[in-house]
Amino acid sequence: MAKVILKRVSGDYGFDTVNENGTVVKMDSNPEMGGTEYGARPMQLLLNALAGCASIDVISILKKQRQEIKDYSVTVTGEREAGVEPSLWKEIQMVFEITGNVEEGKAQRAVEISLNKYCSVAVTLVKAGATIQTNVIVRNA
Incomplete structure (x- = not known):
């Protein structure tokens, strides 16, 4: 069983x-509620x-296929529902950038x-109503 302890600091x-x-x-x-940018907001952490x-999945799958990854990054942006509480993630975009000897x-x-x-995490977000769009950019090096 997973366990997390939270302490106000x-x-x-x-x-x-x-x-x-x-x-x-x-x-x-967030600052509007009195936050001080001490850390990430809970919804950002999603x-x-x-x-x-x-x-973790993508790199594991590509390694099993003997694809050589030299550099890897993902940029995630999202839009939440407006004017409702709770304000869930509505649309999420993921841009995967992979450099190496990798077949697109x-x-x-x-x-x-x-x-x-x-x-x-993806399945949880989708079940909560989010759509996830992706763009995969492969640069051979």
């Missing part, structure tokens, strides 16, 4: 969360989690498999 809304491995994640509210979850078709397929089959 900075102002009203600056928190450190620590998991069972001792990894610390800093969190805060996008972080999506990028990380998908990336394999990279595209790895992203598709991750988001539709393996990445629990």
Whole structure:
């Protein structure tokens, strides 16, 4: 069972969360609510989690296919529902940039498999009503 402990450490809304491995994640509210930019906002962390979850899958799939990745990044942007509470993620865009000796078709397929089959974060967001669009850019080097 996963376990996270949250402790208020900075102002009203600056928190450190620590998991069972001792990894610390800093969190805060937005400035309009009194946050001080101490850490990421909880909803931003969902996008972080999506990028990380998908990336672990994509890199693992490509390595199994003997694709050589020299550089890798993902940019995630999202738009939340306006004027409602709770304000869920509505539209999410992910741009995967992969450099190396990688076949474009394999990279595209790895992203598709991750988001539709393996990445629990992606499936959770989609079940909550979000749409996830992707763009995969492969640069051979």
